[in-house]
Amino acid sequence: MKYEGQKLYSTIPDNFPYDREMALATMVRPEMQGQHVKTVGSLNINDRLLHYVIVHMLTPRLANFARILHEDIFIIWVLKNNIPINWPHHIMQHMLKCKASDAPLPYGVLITQIMQYCGVHVDDDASTHIGTIHxxxxxxxxxxxxVNVNGVWQHDFGDDEEE
Structure with missing residues (x-):
């Protein structure tokens, strides 16, 4: 991974051309415009899927997957605007944040691969089989x-609050 790109912190630099409300407005479904957005059910399909990848894989968290945090909006905006991200820095910051809040250490597969690359034998340690549920x-x-309707992916207008 390259050590170049935007370093993401818990606060956004003052000189960064980011406006949360404008960024969020580009992510919200047309029928939800002007409403108070708190959950991913209000996002358009592409941004909702991007949010899923962020909260489950790139910056995993333990709960509140459906809630849209300020950091989520910023990461989606950065990705959509092709701004390079310093991923090693982001992963390290997220690991430190998890450590400070006594959350389990994220990125288990990544850490295991790094340890194996460095010659650490992990065969005797307990492991979790990743099945189809994952x-x-x-x-x-x-x-x-x-849902896919006639070859087009769209929101099912049922219950939008779960993820």
């Missing part, structure tokens, strides 16, 4: 209330 699939999209 894969992103059509079932995952259905849980996000995203």
């Amino acid at each position: 894969h992103f699939s059509i079932h995952s999209l259905k849980r996000l209330n995203i």
Whole structure:
């Protein structure tokens, strides 16, 4: 991973051309414009899927997956605007944040691969088998209330609050 790109912190630099309200307005579904947005059910399909990847993989958290945090909006905005991210820095900051809040250490697969690369034997340690429940699939999209209608992915206008 390259050590170049924007370093993401818990606060956004003053000289950065980011406006939270404008960024969020570009992510919200047309029928939800002007409403108070708190959950991913209000996001358009692409941004909702991007949010899913962020909260489950890039910056994993333990709960409140459906809630849109300020940091989530910023990361989506950075990605959509093709601003390079310093991923090693971001991963380290997220690990330190988890440590400070006594949350489990994230990125287990990544850490295991680094340890194996460095010659640390991990064969005797307990492991968790990753099964189909951990894969992103059509079932995952259905849980996000995203359905394919005549070849077009769109929101199912049922319950939008779950993820």
